[in-house]
Amino acid sequence: MADTARRPENRYGNRPTMKDVAARAGVGLKTVSRVVNAEPGVTPETERRVQEAIDALGFRRNDSARVLRKGSTASIGLVLEDLADPFYGPLSRAVEETARAHGALLINGSSAEDPDREQELVLALCARRVDGLVIIPAGDDHRYLEPELRAGVATVFVDRPAGRIDADVVLSDSFGGARDGVAHLIAHGHRRIGFIGDMPRIHTSAERLRGYRAAMEDAGIPVEDAWMSLGVTDPERVRHAAEEMLTSPSPVTAIFAGNNRVTVTVVRVLDEQRRPVALVGFDDFELADLLRPGVTVVAQDAAQLGRTAAERLFRQLDGTLLTPERIELPTRLITRGSGELPPAD
Amino acid sequence: MADTARRPENRYGNRPTMKDVAARAGVGLKTVSRVVNAEPGVTPETERRVQEAIDALGFRRNDSARVLRKGSTASIGLVLEDLADPFYGPLSRAVEETARAHGALLINGSSAEDPDREQELVLALCARRVDGLVIIPAGDDHRYLEPELRAGVATVFVDRPAGRIDADVVLSDSFGGARDGVAHLIAHGHRRIGFIGDMPRIHTSAERLRGYRAAMEDAGIPVEDAWMSLGVTDPERVRHAAEEMLTSPSPVTAIFAGNNRVTVTVVRVLDEQRRPVALVGFDDFELADLLRPGVTVVAQDAAQLGRTAAERLFRQLDGTLLTPERIELPTRLITRGSGELPPAD
DNA sequence: CCCGCACCTGACAACGTTGTCCAGGCTCTA
DNA sequence: TAGAGCCTGGACAACGTTGTCAGGTGCGGG
Numbered sequence: 001m002a003d004t005a006r007r008p009e010n011r012y013g014n015r016p017t018m019k020d021v022a023a024r025a026g027v028g029l030k031t032v033s034r035v036v037n038a039e040p041g042v043t044p045e046t047e048r049r050v051q052e053a054i055d056a057l058g059f060r061r062n063d064s065a066r067v068l069r070k071g072s073t074a075s076i077g078l079v080l081e082d083l084a085d086p087f088y089g090p091l092s093r094a095v096e097e098t099a100r101a102h103g104a105l106l107i108n109g110s111s112a113e114d115p116d117r118e119q120e121l122v123l124a125l126c127a128r129r130v131d132g133l134v135i136i137p138a139g140d141d142h143r144y145l146e147p148e149l150r151a152g153v154a155t156v157f158v159d160r161p162a163g164r165i166d167a168d169v170v171l172s173d174s175f176g177g178a179r180d181g182v183a184h185l186i187a188h189g190h191r192r193i194g195f196i197g198d199m200p201r202i203h204t205s206a207e208r209l210r211g212y213r214a215a216m217e218d219a220g221i222p223v224e225d226a227w228m229s230l231g232v233t234d235p236e237r238v239r240h241a242a243e244e245m246l247t248s249p250s251p252v253t254a255i256f257a258g259n260n261r262v263t264v265t266v267v268r269v270l271d272e273q274r275r276p277v278a279l280v281g282f283d284d285f286e287l288a289d290l291l292r293p294g295v296t297v298v299a300q301d302a303a304q305l306g307r308t309a310a311e312r313l314f315r316q317l318d319g320t321l322l323t324p325e326r327i328e329l330p331t332r333l334i335t336r337g338s339g340e341l342p343p344a345d
Numbered sequence: 346m347a348d349t350a351r352r353p354e355n356r357y358g359n360r361p362t363m364k365d366v367a368a369r370a371g372v373g374l375k376t377v378s379r380v381v382n383a384e385p386g387v388t389p390e391t392e393r394r395v396q397e398a399i400d401a402l403g404f405r406r407n408d409s410a411r412v413l414r415k416g417s418t419a420s421i422g423l424v425l426e427d428l429a430d431p432f433y434g435p436l437s438r439a440v441e442e443t444a445r446a447h448g449a450l451l452i453n454g455s456s457a458e459d460p461d462r463e464q465e466l467v468l469a470l471c472a473r474r475v476d477g478l479v480i481i482p483a484g485d486d487h488r489y490l491e492p493e494l495r496a497g498v499a500t501v502f503v504d505r506p507a508g509r510i511d512a513d514v515v516l517s518d519s520f521g522g523a524r525d526g527v528a529h530l531i532a533h534g535h536r537r538i539g540f541i542g543d544m545p546r547i548h549t550s551a552e553r554l555r556g557y558r559a560a561m562e563d564a565g566i567p568v569e570d571a572w573m574s575l576g577v578t579d580p581e582r583v584r585h586a587a588e589e590m591l592t593s594p595s596p597v598t599a600i601f602a603g604n605n606r607v608t609v610t611v612v613r614v615l616d617e618q619r620r621p622v623a624l625v626g627f628d629d630f631e632l633a634d635l636l637r638p639g640v641t642v643v644a645q646d647a648a649q650l651g652r653t654a655a656e657r658l659f660r661q662l663d664g665t666l667l668t669p670e671r672i673e674l675p676t677r678l679i680t681r682g683s684g685e686l687p688p689a690d
Numbered sequence: 691c692c693c694g695c696a697c698c699t700g701a702c703a704a705c706g707t708t709g710t711c712c713a714g715g716c717t718c719t720a
Numbered sequence: 721t722a723g724a725g726c727c728t729g730g731a732c733a734a735c736g737t738t739g740t741c742a743g744g745t746g747c748g749g750g
Contacts, residue, residue: 015496017736028700033738041698058492063472064418065736067409068705075452075473084438086431086631093429096455105469107420107452110441124450127408128420147403151360267635286431287632290612362706373730378708386728410706413735691750698745705737716727 016057025053036061067129075099076154076313077125078108079118080136087260087283087302088136091158094306095134102314104131113202115139126153132313134158134306140201142167154316158309160203161326168316169326170309172300174204174282177331178211179218181280181298182256184333186219190254190278190343192227194245196238196266197258199231208258208282227252238265246277253343254278260285267295270338278341280333289336296339299332361402370398381406412474420444421499421658422470423453424463425481432605432628432647433481436503439651440479447659449476458547460484471498477658479503479651485546487512499661503654505548506671513661514671515654517645519549519627522676523556524563526625526643527601529678531564535599535623535688537572539590541583541611542603544576553603553627572597583610591622598688599623605630612640615683623686625678634681641684644677 018032025032027050034042035050042050053059067073076099080088096106107125111118118138122145125133132154135142140163149155149165156168185193195212198205209230216223226248229241242265245252254277255270257263263281270277281288284299308327315321363377370377372395379387380395387395398404412418421444425433441451452470456463463483467490470478477499485508494500494510501513530538540557543550554575561568571593574586587610590597599622600615602608608626615622626633629644653672660666 019736022700029736030700030702030738031698034699037738043698046698058495060468060492061472062413062474062736064409064412064474065705066738068407068413068707068736069738071705073409082438083441084434086434089429089431089434093427093455096428100454105452105473106454107450109445109451110438123405126405128450129407129409147405150403151405264632267632271635285632286630287609287612287636290616290636291632292637364706367730374706375708375731376729379729382708388728391728407706410735411708413706413737414708416735693750694748696745696747698743700743701741703738703740705739707735708733709735710733711731713730714728717725719724720722 015062016059017062018059021050021053021057021059024057025049071129073129073131074103075105075107075128075130076132076134076310077122077128077130078106078134079111079121079125080108081113081138082110083108085261086285090303091136091306094303095310098307098310098314111136111138113138115141119144122148131317132156134309134313135162136160137162139163140203154313156309156313156316158305166324168309168312168321168324170305170312171326171328172204172305173328173331174207175211175214177298177300177333178208178256178258178282179215180211180331180333181282181296181339182212182215183218184296184335184339185254185256185278185280186215186221188254188278188340188342191219191221192224192250192252192254192343193221194227194229194242194252194255195258196229196232196241196245196255196262198233198262205230205258212256224248224250226250233259233261235261235265238262239269242266242269246273252277253345254280254339254341257281259283263295263297267291267338275344276341278339278343280339284334288334291338293338293341294336296333296335296337299334301329301332304329360407361404362407363404366395366398366402366404369402370394416474418474418476419448420450420452420473420475421477421479421655422467422473422475423451423479424456424466424470425453426458426483427455428453430606431630435648436481436651439648440655443652443655443659456481456483458483460486464489476662477501479654479658480507481505482507484508485548499658501654501658501661503650511669513654513657513666513669515650515657516671516673517549517650518673518676519552520556520559522643522645522678523553523601523603523627524560525556525676525678526627526641526684527557527560528563529641529680529684530599530601530623530625531560531566533599533623533685533687536564536566537569537595537597537599537688538566539572539574539587539597539600540603541574541577541586541600541607543578543607550575550603557601569593569595571595578604578606580606580610583607584614587611587614591618597622598690599625599684599686602626604628608640608642612636612683620689621686623684623688625684629679633679636683638683638686639681641678641680641682644679646674646677649674 022029022032099106109121115138126148136159142162142165158170161169200206232241257266260283281297284297288295367374367377444451454466471493481504487507487510503515506514545551577586602611605628626642629642633640
């Protein structure tokens with residue numbers, strides 16, 4: 001029974017443990033723990049010896065064991081749709097900053113807009129015992145989270161509401177923003193206005209569509225089916241959809257784009273048109289002001305969204321926040337030219 | 346001595362453990378473990394009973410304990426400069442995809458270009474016993490990683506090389522790319538060419554500056570100090586620097602921008618100039634083709650950078666990769682107009 | 691000079707899981 | 721029908737850390 005047989009073969013070689021440090025420093029295990037955690041009650045001389053042994057062995061505390069013992073991981077999970085989407089950059093950054101301010105690490109993953117993958121990710125994070133979750137949901141049924149919520153995992157949904165459970169939600173006012181954006185086009189004389197957006201099963205898309213319809217109805221303009229294109233998001237199909245509504249029997253003179261990916265593609269299409277077509281997009285994007293014409297957008301503050309969510313998360317953890325709420329942040333219309341073009345009939 | 350006194354007060358309330366599940370199902374602890382891990386040797390009937398208890402209690406395995414026992418966390422760490430920088434979006438996405446393909450989670454953090462913060466983050470990740478690290482370094486001395494490397498933590502540096510240790514590195518060819526970009530301007534007749542870049546202590550910045558100098562030297566053009574602006578990255582100062590070199594005694598007729606943040610600001614400045622000034626930027630960015638003129642760039646493939654790094658990481662973990670290497674990915678010059686403007690003397 | 695007190699230090703159990711090992715019951719065959 | 725072998729299930733230790741508690745030392749005061 002050689003000593004080597006006692007340790008399981010893992011890929012870490014054999015990292016030194018507190019026990020090893022203690023042996024080398026000629027002190028007890030607990031004393032090492034005290035030094036590592038800067039607890040009081042250790043003679044400077046003893047502390048020096050321990051510190052020396054730590055440096056010599058290259059010891060690093062094993063947080064898994066610590067977590068197991070203490071019950072809190074000081075880490076939070078962030079589940080979003082796509083790390084590479086520029087919209088989520090400032091959002092994750094804000095969540096990370098807040099986490100950092102609370103001494104927590106951030107674990108994150110992309111759901112790729114797939115509800116199953118979202119659930120898989122969230123549950124994996126729960127198994128790691130993250131203290132809290134910030135979720136940009138892909139699915140619309142989150143009852144699978146009920147045991148977690150009961151167990152006290154703090155949870156905040158961002159950008160889209162939770163489905164079938166009662167949880168904190170931080171949103172942008174998609175409905176109001178879209179309505180204002182479309183009303184802006186109407187105010188500039190447009191009546192035939194197109195809408196291109198993502199699948200209505202995504203809450204924000206549905207809300208923006210609703211805003212579009214509301215603005216049109218407020219102005220007493222009947223909406224034609226040919227003006228609306230839903231569930232379209234990849235560049236090829238957005239291009240096709242835009243071209244369709246520009247050449248339909250009653251061609252649109254303006255387009256409202258439901259998110260920034262759509263907006264960017266529409267900009268390309270309009271760039272190729274002979275007659276000017278007005279455009280308002282939901283979501284701001286870098287360089288929108290440098291294009292000719294500048295792109296008028298309904299801007300939402302992604303960083304603020306993330307900050308608000310993360311702060312609520314930590315307030316849940318503090319215990320200073322108890323009842324779930326739904327917070328809606330206002331949007332802001334930024335006029336840059338494309339939304340103020342008159343209709344070219 | 347109530348039972349409740351036995352459990353430490355943690356924020357998870359009391360989550361059910363395998364022991365609880367076992368008690369409820371009327372089986373042994375290990376049997377539950379077998380069911381949870383889909384190990385063979387459990388009767389369907391027993392499995393059903395256990396599964397029922399799991400669902401009823403909302404049990405979720407505690408991965409901390411599992412990790413402690415097994416030694417591997419199935420997670421990797423990604424340390425980058427700024428989550429919100431669009432350049433890192435595709436990179437993190439690629440790392441995440443690769444991690445996912447290997448069944449690993451991604452933990453990440455931003456160093457904000459601060460070496461201390463980088464070290465702090467990296468060591469925190471090591472304490473969590475991540476299996477591997479992908480690091481976009483902020484500092485230039487990574488000897489603090491030596492104990493970790495010895496302990497077998499797989500490590501790959503991306504975008505910038507490691508300092509004072511021998512480690513895997515995946516880079517873009519900053520020197521060659523910058524040289525080509527500047528040579529492109531020279532080929533279009535420019536001789537007074539400005540360079541605006543980040544601090545030379547950042548490896549990529551230094552390399553790009555070196556590329557600029559090499560191209561100028563190859564063409565026999567002496568470089569004036571007034572044409573170079575280093576360590577400048579925030580919009581205000583970039584603007585100032587650009588304006589300076591455009592109005593100096595020997596004003597530049599073209600600018601080479603050292604990274605995409607600089608490029609974007611320079612675009613704004615040039616947009617306000619009366620005479621046309623040529624521009625080539627390092628790093629591609631969205632919509633560069635839609636500006637007037639389109640912005641000519643030296644493009645690097647961020648996603649490929651991330652994918653290559655992550656794949657090498659997992660090959661290190663497989664044991665199929667043993668000696669550290671330095672890999673340089675080529676860049677690509679994309680001409681769109683701004684780099685082909687003739688000098689306006 | 692001795693008692694008590696404060697201050698350090700270390701032994702030990704526990705966190706929740708998995709690997710090892712053994713016991714008991716079953717089936718199948720001789 | 722008995723023995724061999726297989727299959728299922730459980731008891732137990734160990735992973736590395738931290739909380740509890742008790743022992744030991746040195747010092748000051750009575």
